[in-house]
Amino acid sequence: MTTVTVHPTGEVVEVRDGETIMGAFYRTGYAMRIGCKRGGCGFCKIDVHEGDFVYERPVSDEVVTPEEAAQGVCLPCRAVPSQDMVVEFRENSLRLVNPLMRYMLSGKESSAHQPRTRVPV
Numbered sequence: 001m002t003t004v005t006v007h008p009t010g011e012v013v014e015v016r017d018g019e020t021i022m023g024a025f026y027r028t029g030y031a032m033r034i035g036c037k038r039g040g041c042g043f044c045k046i047d048v049h050e051g052d053f054v055y056e057r058p059v060s061d062e063v064v065t066p067e068e069a070a071q072g073v074c075l076p077c078r079a080v081p082s083q084d085m086v087v088e089f090r091e092n093s094l095r096l097v098n099p100l101m102r103y104m105l106s107g108k109e110s111s112a113h114q115p116r117t118r119v120p121v
Ligand code: FES
Pocket: 034, 035, 036, 037, 038, 039, 040, 041, 042, 043, 044, 045, 063, 075, 076, 077, 078
């Protein structure tokens, strides 16, 4: 299992073996801007700051230019981390849409998601 950390917000998502970056974020309660989900449109492009990935399924050769690839541009709909990564989403394209799922998967309690308790009167 690897992790993907979001720069600059610091969110961390665990990625299961063979799971794409997009799949891991969706599974943990997030949504991101996507198009084809097949490595063919480039709408999902993110920037990799650290770590590496592989495309276990084909992506279009025309979506990410060689210059972009050299700069660390990645298609998270197809990219599977091969080591822990730090990535940056463009134009705030990542958003948390299911805070409860995120809380349940974290196994931790945070002040923002404390369960409500009844107060005796
Ligand atoms: S959603 Fe089309 S390339 Fe990722």
